[in-house]
Amino acid sequence: MxxxxxxxxxxxxxxxxxxxxxxxxxxxxxxxxxxxxxxxxxxxxxxxxxxxxxSAWVGFDNFASFFKDPFFFVMLRNTMVISFLKLALFFPLPIVLSLMLNETRHKKFRSVNQTIVYFPYFISWVVTASLTFFLLSSGIGIVNKIFYSLGMPAISFLVDPKYFWIIVVGQTVWKETGYGTILFLSAITTIDLAQYEAAEIDGASRMQRILHITLPGILPTIVILLILRLGQVFDVGFEQILLMYNSSVRDVAEIFDTYAYWQGISQGQYSLGVTVGLFKGVVGLVFLLASNMLAKRLGSEGIF
Amino acid sequence: MFAPKAKYVRQRMTLGDYLNYTGIIIFSIICLLPFLYVLSVSFTSPKEYMPMKLILWPEHFSLESYSFIINRNSFMRSMANSVFVTLVGTVCNLAVTFTGAYGISKKTMPGHKFIVPLVTFTLVFNAGIVPNFLLVRSMGMMNSFWALILPGLTNAWSLLIVRSFIEGISSELEEAAKMDGCTELGVFFKIILPLSKAAIATFTVLFMVNHWNAYFNAMIYMTSTDNWTLPLMIKSMIVDSSALGGAVSSTDEKTVPLETIKMAAIVLSIAPIVITYPFLQKYFEKGVTLGAVKG
Known part of the structure; x- marks a missing residue:
């Protein structure tokens, strides 16, 4: 042979x-x-x-003028703030919700509620934005209708920069918290039941069992997901932001993706659009590689 | 209240249980309430609808908003476009992803060492919005539905997950088939595909939801309103007209207040998701945990 x-x-x-x-x-x-x-x-x-x-070659001129643009720091700040708010407010919620769901005693109750809380995940950002308008717009928003019936002045939530970040985080919480529990719930099922039995014999309270068995049991999953999330700090939800964007909130809403889109496609400034996109892509790559390496070092397979 | 007394209810409900159940119910209500509101308004008679009154249950039940919107050509056309893109797009996605994944699952194939890293690299880096747009435009796909299908035929994440699924299928079966004179083509169609039903179902769901909900590509490529997909239609009906107030006058919509129609449009656009939801939920959950094999 x-x-x-x-x-x-x-x-x-x-x-x-x-x-x-x-x-x-x-x-x-x-x-x-x-x-x-x-x-x-x-x-x-x-x-x-x-x-x-x-076309003329200009070396790094496009990057130089992009970094010198004061608006660069506005975009950087918006990206970091939205990312951080999503991490701080949104990340813990699926963990809490999965602990709560795990503690339910009725299977039917649990599965019905799971079915409900997963649902918003399947709804597009366009519909999510529409629902936000129905809730908050000054003309047809429920909140302003309530204000009206109470004789209070209307608040223009959607065009006031004060509210933009919290609205975006709120949308994410509403849309993705339920779905986010899937991984934690499946991690909980891998915890050895004997531990709970032993704790029960030792007289551990419900809260003690959650804090000393369930939570440590899913801690590796939490750490890995957190690290992988950190790898995506530059991805703050392009479609979502684009849909909630309007000229009044530009200073708090502009992120690199939206800027690349306006400049590169709407305005036809291709070089600037590509520069912004490339900058975001390279920084994103660095974050991803670093987080993936860290995740691997902690024993996960990483994402690639 | 929630379930009949069963053997797994060992202990009596404690205060903690009630608090916990209440918390879960509150979150569920938050998830559902917007849909209930939209549904109720959409079924309210447009003539009786009072803009400043809050309703959570249809008053003066009527299908008028629906009949209005169903008779509006532009809306129905956008729905037909979305159905077309979703069906054709999903079939293309599945075909390309599964054939490709089978290809990269064979380490003996010359070129395997280059192909897999090249595929994986696109997981972490892509050329970005502008170069992709210029490519699609230079290929003459503006206003073509192919612009919504071809650039996203498959992706590294799906390929790698389907590959690891295929690798889990016993290689002995493949060897046996090859002994019987099956080519790799035969192995793929007679062994791999029939044994991949679960993965096919999962990815059908993933791809369909993505196509049905896709917004950005449709927005940049479908410049003619005739080719709009449903998300573009919804966006222009609701988001564009209500950011600053919501009173957009259109000769079309004089007879009925805008709001009930907007709500009816939303209901129609999420109806396919609701109808297929039991199926979606089952396989989406599988998809998430499949992905977690490598997460």
Missing amino acids: QRKESLASRIFKHRYLYLLSSITLIYFAVFRYAPMWGLLMAFQKYSPFKGFWK
Whole structure:
């Protein structure tokens, strides 16, 4: 028997496999890697009239002017604040809710409530934004209708920068808390039941069992998810923000993605759009790699 | 109140239990209330509807808002567009993802060592909004439904998860089939696909929900209103017209107040999700835990 087949014969042997995966490979070449050439526009003063090859090369000028723009820090702040608020307010909630669901004694009660709280996750951001308008807009919002019936003046929640961050976090909490419990609930099922029995014999109270058995039991899951979440600090929910965006809240709503979109696509400033996108992509990559490495060091498989 | 006395209810309900149940019920109500409100307003007779009155149950039940919206061509067309993109898009997603995942599951295939890292890299980095947009535009796909299907044919995350699912299928079965003269094509269709039903169901659900809810790509590529998908229609009906007040006059909508119609539009747009929800929930949960194998 031949120890090592020739490359050609191995390729021939797998001809059907290539056939099967050909569309996927072509897809990745065309839609995932070909656009990366476009990243070079970040180093050009791209003009659609001159085209890619004739546009002037400007080195890092686009980046320099982007960093010097005072608005850069506004976007950086918005990204960090929204990310931090989501982490601080939203991250603990699915943990609390899964502990609560785990403590229920009636299976039916539990599954009915799970079914309900998962539901908003399946609703699009467009509908979520619409529901937010029904709740908060000054014309048709429920809250302002209540204010009206109490004789109080209306508040324009959606155009007041004061409320923007909290509205965005509120939407995330409403939409994703229930869904977020899935992983924690499945982590809880892996905890050894003998521990609970032993604790019961020792006379541990319900709260003590939660704090000393359940919570430590899911702690590894919590830590890993937290680290992976930190890896995504630059992804604060592009569609969500875009939908809640209006010119009055620009100073608190603008993030790198929305800016890249306005400048690059709406305004046709391709080079600036690509520069912003590339900056965000590279920083995001660094965060992701760091968090993934940390997660792996703590014994998780990481995400890649 | 919640369930008949059963053997797993060992202890009596304590104060802690009641507090816990109350907390859960409150959160469930928060999740449901917006839908209940929208549903109630949508079924309220537009003529009787009083904008400043809060209702949580339809008063003067009527289907007028629905008949109005169903007779509006632009709305129904956007719904048809969304159905088309969702069905065709999901079938394409499944075909490309499962064939591709089978391909990258075979370590003996020459090129495997390059392909997998290249796929994985797109998980963490992509060219970004502008280059992707320019590519799609240069391919002449503006206003084509393919612009909503082709750029997202598959993704690294799905490929890697389906791959690890396929790797879990016994290789002995494959070997046996090959002994019987099956080619890799035959193995894929006769062994891998029939044994991947659970993964296929999970990814059908994932892809369908994504297509049905997709907003951004439709917004940048569908510049002609004839090609709008449902999320674009909903957005223009509700978000664009109510940010500052909500009173947008349109000759179309003189006869009926806008609000009940907006609510009816929302109900119609989430109806497919509600109808398929038992199926969605079951397989989505599986999808999350599948993903967690590598999370």
